[in-house]
Amino acid sequence: MTNAPSHVRGATDAPLSTETIGAMLRRVVERFGAREALVVRAQGYRATYRELWDATTALAKALMARGIDAGERVGIWSPNRHEWVVTQHATARIGAILVNVNPAYKSRELEYALNQSGIRLLLLARGFRTTDYRALLDEVRGRCPHLEQVVVIDDDWDALLAEAAAVDDAALAEREAGLDCHDPINIQYTSGTTGAPKGATLSHHNILNNGHLCGEILAYTEADRVCIPVPFYHCFGMVMGNLACASHGACAVVPGEAFDARLTLETVGAERCTSLYGVPTMFIAQLNHPDFERTDVSSLRTGIMAGAPCPAEVMKQVHDRMNIREITICYGMTETSPVSTQTRRGDSFERRVSTVGRVHPHVEIQVVDPETGRVVERGTSGELCTRGYSVMLGYWNNQEATAAAVDAERWMHTRDLAVMDHDGYLRIVGRLTDMIIRGGENIYPREIEEFLYTHPEIEDAHVIGVPSQLYGEEVMAWVKLKAGADVDDVALTAFCRGRIATTKIPRFWKRVDSFPMTVTGKVQKFRMRELAAAELGLDAGAENTGR
Numbered sequence: 001m002t003n004a005p006s007h008v009r010g011a012t013d014a015p016l017s018t019e020t021i022g023a024m025l026r027r028v029v030e031r032f033g034a035r036e037a038l039v040v041r042a043q044g045y046r047a048t049y050r051e052l053w054d055a056t057t058a059l060a061k062a063l064m065a066r067g068i069d070a071g072e073r074v075g076i077w078s079p080n081r082h083e084w085v086v087t088q089h090a091t092a093r094i095g096a097i098l099v100n101v102n103p104a105y106k107s108r109e110l111e112y113a114l115n116q117s118g119i120r121l122l123l124l125a126r127g128f129r130t131t132d133y134r135a136l137l138d139e140v141r142g143r144c145p146h147l148e149q150v151v152v153i154d155d156d157w158d159a160l161l162a163e164a165a166a167v168d169d170a171a172l173a174e175r176e177a178g179l180d181c182h183d184p185i186n187i188q189y190t191s192g193t194t195g196a197p198k199g200a201t202l203s204h205h206n207i208l209n210n211g212h213l214c215g216e217i218l219a220y221t222e223a224d225r226v227c228i229p230v231p232f233y234h235c236f237g238m239v240m241g242n243l244a245c246a247s248h249g250a251c252a253v254v255p256g257e258a259f260d261a262r263l264t265l266e267t268v269g270a271e272r273c274t275s276l277y278g279v280p281t282m283f284i285a286q287l288n289h290p291d292f293e294r295t296d297v298s299s300l301r302t303g304i305m306a307g308a309p310c311p312a313e314v315m316k317q318v319h320d321r322m323n324i325r326e327i328t329i330c331y332g333m334t335e336t337s338p339v340s341t342q343t344r345r346g347d348s349f350e351r352r353v354s355t356v357g358r359v360h361p362h363v364e365i366q367v368v369d370p371e372t373g374r375v376v377e378r379g380t381s382g383e384l385c386t387r388g389y390s391v392m393l394g395y396w397n398n399q400e401a402t403a404a405a406v407d408a409e410r411w412m413h414t415r416d417l418a419v420m421d422h423d424g425y426l427r428i429v430g431r432l433t434d435m436i437i438r439g440g441e442n443i444y445p446r447e448i449e450e451f452l453y454t455h456p457e458i459e460d461a462h463v464i465g466v467p468s469q470l471y472g473e474e475v476m477a478w479v480k481l482k483a484g485a486d487v488d489d490v491a492l493t494a495f496c497r498g499r500i501a502t503t504k505i506p507r508f509w510k511r512v513d514s515f516p517m518t519v520t521g522k523v524q525k526f527r528m529r530e531l532a533a534a535e536l537g538l539d540a541g542a543e544n545t546g547r
Contacts, residue, residue, distance in 0.1 A: 211243025
């Protein structure tokens, strides 16, 4: 008897919303206007839903006064601030397409985003960390013909809001009434390891429904307070964070401009947060921070770990030490708004630590053979594909890239390797581009990483393939040891022997204090490969012997 095919559809008993983001916010304000909506501790900012609505109304009118029409692009280049959230809602209310500019961008990347999306008005912070945004903009502005207006949030925000007086309520209401939920409302640039970034274009329908459904699975109500240390420029912050909160009348609590373990812990305790978000590296940093044992995390009940593979050992600590008994893992990508699968609060602990859950409502997923495109049997590895309301409208002004990612039947090809079990739960076993092929054998880094997390002195570990003239590729592990630990290569190799296959034991080890990462906390394995090949002298095809 053959296994069932790796194909499943999500529940459709509750209908999808056909509201725009502005219509949703108006409805929530009418119900929960006096409740706290947004707290940004680093700015000392607090707003109720009524106050947030009034702020978005002022900015929406001000942008209209500046001549911004529906469909025109407004960029925001800023770390996490209350102005980011206000801008997100205000642009949605007037039908302008918000372009999220990565806070880590330098001049070349900024110029590309400005020109590729055709940003007409850019709101920017003075800078972020050691980067002067105004100086970088000055370098490229002369080469950005679409960019007509620049607003420095730190200097010009109040003056911009004052311009709202030139637009009456009727004009804003008329604009809002002319919007459709399927209109494009957001462009997010994928970080991509090769080639130019691509602008995933998302609609009200895409991101509002996805945020709402994430919140439904987490059982959010107006009583929840969600700690959001992940960046707004990414779907994790603006969709799973801001929109999941707003659609349920919950409060979004933002520790600071960027992730800081101490500040996040402080925020959870002081604000009595009930939910906490983060990528695995963020949870690891908090669990190992000196302030952790002094922080009261008893208010936490749920949260999301996503954005990267979630090590089982880390999940166990989050469950037991951080008190997040209803922690969920989400899987998705920017191009799918972002979440396609999520564990459920009622799942067994084993399900919640070893899988990325099962299909989201109104979403369809399948696992296919990357070579033939045929659906594989359950229990067999293949490429994960997803389709449904959440699939992006396309890459902005890039039909060729869109056609390469979304096939004729509207399946989004994720390039992630997954295995679906008999109950429909997914395990992500690697990336098509991350898979190591050593001597003709496929080796999945995730499997080795999970094993290394069981070492009592390893805090974090990431595995890559490096060039080998003999085998094609060899396995290399980058490990971050716990404070005070001192383990050499010989001991690490000995730990692996007899526990994992000899071919999976890393040939090379590198102990590090940190890993190359994106702003969202995703480890950049392509950068690790580049650095390792150069350091080991393997980029010239040097010979490697066996172990």
